[in-house]
Amino acid sequence: MVKRAFEITDHTADVGIIAYGANIKQLFSNAALALFSLITEPENIEEKIKRHVEIISEDRDSLLVEWLNELIYLFDAEHILFKRFNIENLRGNQLRAICYGENLDPLRHKINMGVKAATYHMLEINRDSDGYEVQIIFDV
């Protein structure tokens, strides 16, 4: 069964996503795509900028939260929207990725939601025969 890359879930206080991946790299990449789908329509983002991101964290769950928080930071502080994530390396608690996107252009990009942080709440990376799945709650 081919699962979707991600879906958006309901939450009273905030907003959540469930991301899927055949492997852990794809899971991280789809979670990032889900994040930018909350912020805007990723099909309107062009690949003009390339950013290297490296993260070392305490464990794999924290790595996912910090990865998403790094992207939120890059958007909030530098106004970069990303649409494609090439996870070059993801082992244990370390991640190295190249992210492709462009600077926010208010004329072309409609910002739907101000996502402020990825939280640890109810975070659990699950694996079954189809691959990986994770729910992430964002503070908006």
Place this chain on the structure above:
Amino acid sequence: MPKWQGQFVKIDDYHWKIPQSYKKGMRVPGLIYASEEMLESIREEQTPEQVANVAFLPGIVNFSMAMPDIHWGYGFPIGGVAAMDVKDGVISPGGVGYDINCGVRLLRTNLNEAEVRLKINQLLSELFANVPSGLGSQGRIRVSQKEMRELMIEGAHWAVKHGFGSKEDLDATEEGGRMKSADPGRVSDKAVKRGMPQAGTLGSGNHFLEIQVVKEIFEPKIASIMGINEIGQVLVLIHTGSRGFGHQVCTDHLRVMEEAASKYGIKLPDRQLACAPIESNEGRDYLAAMACAANYAWCNRQCIVHWVRESFSKIFNKNLDGLGMEQVYDVAHNIAKLEEHKVDGQKSQVCVHRKGATRAFPPGHKEIPLRYKEIGQPVLIPGDMGRCSFIAVGTQKAMEESFGSTCHGAGRILSRHAARRILRGKDVAQDLERRGIIIKTGDISSLAEEASQAYKDVTKVIEICHQAGISKKVARATPLGVIKG
């Protein structure tokens, strides 16, 4: 999400207990301020479970409490109050929230409803142009790294020093608009970079600037001391916080606390409750950084107040004295404070976490301004944009029972997504306009998320606090015009 299946033990009509025996590991019982009717909606999500989880935190005293506007948060519930003994307790960034010192500021005016209604569209357009709002909004003030450092230390004083508002505003602000424990050395470069361009902005989401009309005065003497004298008088309410800066401070320190919790052998039922002893390096670092974000938020509201006054002055062609736009008060509702309270009859230093709760100090308390000494600290409770807001005061009962705390607002009942599914922003705006409430926003579609249907009725929330005695209602005001980010 499944309904919470635990049992509430009734203490009286407004106090409900979750016994310590509910879950192994709870150090104190839970206490929820609610009516029987409200308890059902509180059960709908796992919110009482979160109240029970907070009771696991080391050093927690008396109760893990929740105000009637309680709703589901991450880790701590929103509407949660928890006090930890300074000597052996912990501080948890989750008990403050991401938007550190999210809060409300109220201005009074000499204007009445009729004169403001005549010019409401012009006024809202002027305010919308003058107060930066919306997603990713950038400020009109440009701060350098050096100035950002000063701003973190000085809070609202920094704004007053640069010509935004007056010294009188500082007197009418919780903490005088500046927490002295701030240390910019404990704040990351990332937080500074996120904060610099957003200083002096309203932001988006549930943040707003509202022009209101006084509809009811419950305590005329108390209200008059606040400068609220008659029905029909116009007020201005500002609700915003520390923007991306506070979020980054919280994110950075949650990471540190994650490691600290395992280092200090603290067992947690939920990772988002990550914490460290108050007396540890990690705990002190967070408190010093949190104070920077709190100061940033007070500076933010201070700048906005100045632009609000300028806008009114221009539209009504009156000077500030003529307008009488004095600040009633400014309260924080996402914050942790070291305060003195009675625990087991003894005076004790505790760290009070207020996550979606408002300080409500009683008459005579040393922390409140002289002019309010007799009446108690003003408490500002915003409702949703279609209903009303309340002005209340703190009480002695709050001091004895809830660590000088009361509710902070309405509390969501519908998720943002659910609200968008049911409602259209345009319809919400039209419906409000029919009822005489004009909305100005940069993003009409997001209005659905903030519609009345998405919130509990604030009138019921404030009534419970009033009946329970942890705050006393003073006046009620309804919106006339609203700027939503």
